């Protein structure tokens with residue numbers, strides 16, 4: 001049978017995360033009617049899963065976001081990245097174990113997200129609420145929810161994407177935007193090596209008081225991206241906005257806080273921690289901080305922040321089906337030398353599926369989903 005040449009090709013996207021949604025919008029916006037595009041997501045609804053903490057998006061990221069998204073989405077971006085307030089410095093300050101400044105990157109001030117691109121400086125950027133960004137990117141996208149991809153089959157004239165529920169879809173191009181544990185990547189690059197960087201990390205999202213936020217800000221010269229390098233191979237990394245998260249009489253601020261230390265400390269001490277019990281993880285993290293850090297205001301603040309974790313759980317106010325409670329995660333990375341060259345075909349990997357990397361090299365990425373299994 002002769003093939004028709006005027007057929008509109010179909011792009012299948014698996015994964016409605018930040019990457020898959022941006023790509024969907026970009027095809028619609030920049031390629032118009034040249035392609036049909038369908039997007040599939042394993043979650044059953046937008047509320048299925050807690051969608052993450054604060055992250056920093058630099059100017060390159062903001063520029064790409066504007067390139068990809070239509071005006072309706074752009075109009076809503078300030079929901080996810082509210083206008084900077086005078087006190088905030090959307091930049092990183094790195095201090096030592098007692099809070100002495102080692103490095104403070106300059107801030108290129110923008111009044112709002114719309115001005116960042118024109119600053120023409122890649123240090124410019126904005127601290128963003130990831131969960132709201134995901135919500136905003138859902139605008140106008142017709143997602144097929146509850147479609148968990150389990151693999152694909154290529155044929156001469158296209159590709160089938162296969163779902164756990166036994167259904168399948170045919171298209172011309174398959175975009176694997178299915179995140180760090182991508183089944184599409186596992187099929188396309190089966191022999192990938194993942195190496196362990198020997199660093200354990202505990203990431204938490206905490207609601208803190210104004211007083212605590214101010215004490216932290218004063219150590220970091222009002223920078224919203226904060227790193228402290230310890231002397232025992234440990235470090236902390238935090239990202240916050242100095243904007244209250246709720247309208248209570250006593251305002252609270254949201255901080256994403258990560259404490260990292262050499263994994264071998266746990267092995268050496270033969271410590272038994274129950275990673276399925278958040279209290280055990282928090283107790284252990286606090287004792288790790290006390291062992292690794294000298295008594296000082298910064299150490300006290302770190303301990304205070306971790307002590308608040310049990311009171312900051314999304315709980316009933318945010319009824320997600322799944323939520324990542326605090327646990328130790330090992331930082332892992334793909335060994336790039338283990339990725340063989342591949343021929344051009346109909347399968348393309350996008351975002352974390354292609355490029356899951358350590359948050360320390362991720363220019364603003366954080367380690368929430370580094371738990372590769």
Ligand SMILES: Cc1cc2nc3c(=O)[nH]c(=O)nc-3n(C[C@H](O)[C@H](O)[C@H](O)COP(=O)(O)OP(=O)(O)OC[C@H]3O[C@@H](n4cnc5c(N)ncnc54)[C@H](O)[C@@H]3O)c2cc1C
Pocket residue numbers: 014015016017018019020021040041042043049050051052053054055056130147148149150177178179180181182183350351352353364365366367368369
């Ligand atoms: C819940 C969550 C919270 C995060 N929090 C932060 C954070 O606070 N800070 C930060 O810097 N980074 C965070 N990240 C990571 C960061 O957002 C990613 O680096 C970035 O989103 C990469 O985008 P992505 O679209 O490639 O992958 P992801 O955002 O991981 O999106 C992948 C999507 O694919 C879906 N999916 C996975 N497997 C399948 C399957 N088999 N079939 C169908 N769909 C599938 C997932 O449900 C997800 O919606 C988080 C990621 C997630 C998923």
